[in-house]
Amino acid sequence: MxxxxxxxxxxxxxxxxxxxxxxxxxxxxxxxxxxxxxxxxxxxxxxxxxxxxxxxxxxxxxxxxxxxxxxxxxxxxxxxxxxxxxxxxxxxxxxxxxxxxxxxxxxxxxxxxxxxxxxxxxxxxxxxLLAHEDAVIRVGDVEIDTAERRVFVRGAEAQLTRTEFDLLRRLAERPGQVFERERLLSDIWGFSEAAATRTVDSHVRALRRKLGPEVVRTVHGVGYALVRP
Missing domain, CATH: 3.40.50.2300 (Response regulator)
Structure with a gap:
């Protein structure tokens, strides 16, 4: 037991x-x-x-x-x-x-x-711990309910996995700011290894499929940013 x-x-x-x-x-x-x-x-x-x-x-x-x-x-x-x-x-x-x-x-x-x-x-x-916060983040057409962990795009709910939600929320905290892949690995996954950055890339692609290709911007050789409206 x-x-x-x-x-x-x-x-x-x-x-x-x-x-x-x-x-x-x-x-x-x-x-x-x-x-x-x-x-x-x-x-x-x-x-x-x-x-x-x-x-x-x-x-x-x-x-x-x-x-x-x-x-x-x-x-x-x-x-x-x-x-x-x-x-x-x-x-x-x-x-x-x-x-x-x-x-x-x-x-x-x-x-x-x-x-x-x-x-x-x-x-x-x-x-x-974060679920106790009562806040809604809005960036363009994307609305993130941090308390209920729900995401809406132009009013329609997008079904995100736990990791996709955490990644989107992190990017949405500072719209327009470029986050390095290694930093996202550390913030979301809890470790930072250059060899594992494909994990971030895969989740960003999944986010784009669900939210739209224009939501997350790639900065080649650096990382990703949530696009400001």
Whole structure:
């Protein structure tokens, strides 16, 4: 049984070698770890264990990781770190679109995996504190309700993931200001590594698909800014 101090992680991975290695490392880090090897088992474990974060393989037998993520988020929103061996940008965007908060490409280091999990948990705690604020940010056609974590574009609600919302909110705090990718990684994901800036790029592309291509401006070689009206 997990102690009150332990955070519970559900690891969904059909490769027994990878799953066991991840489990052992996370247990050593102080997490309470549950493991599932397929989609149906993942959903059952999710409902029973109520994990604080899910490490989810993109490719699974039966229900794939995308469908599993979609069903989990519909039942009870949870931070999801998706494991993928797929390098195509479209696959990454689809994963983010169904509710994954972050992704890491195989092969990965255990050190990076643990850092990403801790970063996800810190973001959830920070979002919980910020939820007590009663403020609406308006930038052009975009309206951000920070208390209810809802976003509207010209009056129509846009369905953003947790990470997309946090990224948009950060950019909206200073419209027009250019944020470096490394700074956004630090502010939103909780770590700053030049090699991981593609994570920011992928989430910005997802934001543009949902809010419109003109909302976020790219400053090549530097980073991104929310466009002033």
């Amino acid at each position: 997990a102690t009150p101090q332990q955070r519970r992680v559900l690891v969904v991975e059909d490769d027994d070698t990878i799953a066991n290695a991840v489990r052992l490392r996370l247990v050593a880090e102080g997490f309470d770890v549950r493991v599932a090897s397929d989609g149906e088992g993942a959903l059952a474990a999710y409902a029973k264990a109520e994990p604080d974060v899910v490490v989810l393989d993109r490719l699974l037998p039966g229900l794939d990781g995308l469908e599993v993520c979609r069903r989990m988020q519909a039942a009870r929103p949870v931070p999801v770190l998706m494991l993928t061996a797929l390098g195509e940008e479209t696959d990454v965007l689809v994963g983010l679109g169904v509710g994954a908060d972050d992704y890491i490409t195989k092969p990965f280091s255990m050190r990076e995996l643990v850092a990403r999990i801790h970063a996800l948990l810190r973001r959830v705690e920070r979002a919980s």
